[in-house]
Amino acid sequence: MLLVYTHNITPRLKYIFKHICTRILGLEVSFTTKIEEFIAYDSFKLSYTKQQLGNEFFIKSHDILFEQGLNDIDINVQKWGRTKCFFFSGDKSALPFDIFAAAFYLLSRYEEYLPHVKDQYGRFLATESIAFKHGFLHQPVVDIWAYKFKEILQVQFPECFFAKRHYSIKPLIDVPSAYHFKLKGIMRSFGGTVKDLFQFKFRSLYYRFMVIFGLKHDPYDTFKYIINKQKQSKSKFLFFFLIGEYSTYDKGINPNKKKFVSLIKHVADYCEVGLKTSFFAIDDVTILKKEKLKMEDIVNTKLNASRQSFSKLNLPESYRNLLELEILEDYTMGYVNHMGFRAGTCTPFLFYDLDYEIQTPLKIHSYHLMDYTLLKTNSLLDKKKVLDEIINEVKQVDGEFVPVFHNYTFSEIERWYGFKELFNIILESGNEY
Structure with a gap:
């Protein structure tokens, strides 16, 4: 069980930590706002807040997990090994980026609630997404970030057990x-026939009647x-x-x-x-x-x-x-x-x-x-x-x-x-x- 200390346990924070730690990595997670409880805990633990308490495993938090509703968020996408990430955390953080905040932004589809251009069917376009604009749409970045987190956790806590999942x-x-052509009814079949005739699609017309009369599949x-x-x-x-x-x-x-x-x-x-x-x-x-x-x-x-x-x-x-x-x-x-x-x-x-x-x-x-x-x-x-x-x-x-x-x-x-x-x-x- 991984214990996470934070200054405020919000629904957003619980949601994304459970997704990354439990659903992806197979590691159970719990939360506390009490420093005494955190210090006394003698197993795997990390602090997720603005300031490090001491020498513990620390990830500097972004504000998004402690906010409500939608806000104008400044996003600066940067390279990170073979992938990219955003919400830079600085040198003191065990991870250079707040992967929990970044993952929440992507999984909640935060950007799809913001004003954006839609196509003729009213759909959110790939070209409007942060992933497309910054060239990481081709990667499951949330999972990649989770595995990077796992590697660093294993260095800090070698005895930490992660349930194995498979492709x-x-x-x-x-x-x-x-x-x-089948089961289309008289009116639709007639309409299709007329359309084929007007568009000179004689091959389609031939197949249509062969199928209707049961002579072709x-x-x-x-x-x-x-x-x-x-x-x-x-x-x-x-x-x-x-x-x-x-x-x-x-x-x-x-x-x-x-x-x-x-x-x-x-x-x-x-x-x-x-x-x-x-x-x-x-x-x-x-x-x-x-x-x-x-x-x-x-x-x-x-x-x-x-x-x-x-x-x-x-x-x-x-x-x-x-x-x-x-x-x-x-x-x-x-x-x-x-x-x-x-x-x-x-x-x-x-x-x-x-x-x-x-x-x-x-x-x-x-x-x-x-x-x-x-x-x-x-x-x-x-x-x-x-x-x-x-x-x-x-x-x-x-x-x-x-x-x-x-x-x-x-x-x-x-x-x-x-x-x-x-x-x-x-x-x-x-x-x-």
Whole structure:
């Protein structure tokens, strides 16, 4: 047990110390404001405050963990070994940076509460983030900082025990539409036919009718392939099915169609199933509740996990809505157009509500790579290279790698050539442990 002395035990301080010490390093932690208790404690201990008490293990604290609400914070990012950090602590501190304050800034998504430019869908852009601007988006810096802290602690306290964790993968399969041509209904099929004709897409028109008449396999129907992969893998896949109503943004399959329902049930026999919330459910808890109940009715079990449509998050409202409906895992935190670590970590963490200043039970699994991002990389060889780089970053800190693939990514559609091989590389990286 690590004892931390501080002048003020705040919810922020308890939240971030428990994340770094316990969730990442496997070390239990407790807190005190009493100097006598701290001095009398004869095991591992450190002081986290402005001034060092004596010769103890000391980390100079930044003000952010003792504040409430949002403030204008001066951030100066500097190099630190192979990574970067901010909130410089000075020479007397055992660590040159206050990693707890810096980690809190990233995990709480402090910057997403501040004024920023959004894209056409209302999303926070990677280019607006401190990680992108200062060139550390590609690293799980919170985990790297935690391991640096561990090294220094072990020098000071050689007998200190840390629980060992192992690299793992959590493959996400996003299903915005289970089929390309099947189960679309007469009006949508007619509309698609007219569109193909006007755009001279005769190949698509040919495939559409061959699939509708059962003479060819629907290109998006890759579920048999994915389930076979699941049977060969020790990592549990997590599917997210869209069952919301048809709209400008969401063009899924009607959840009242029996064949679609039986598909979801079939997948749930082998993999975990979560809800891909529709675009309008992101801001409307009534629609979200309706979709949650529908999914629970289909899979006949309590819904644990969700993923927001278009990876859109409105903090803190999006997460509060999930908490209200007792959905306790979310997989939305990530960037569609940039690979990397939006919250600076590859360790699942609890959502901290900056408005209410409380740690919530909602567990955030940030994703680190979406298949669309790899499309920007030209050759298959280059795709493998960038994939290996991000996997290695996660492996170095024994973290959880979370990639997002879509059902159509495994199709024979030309743009997705080689993606089955890339998915295999990810699965094999988990089999090494």
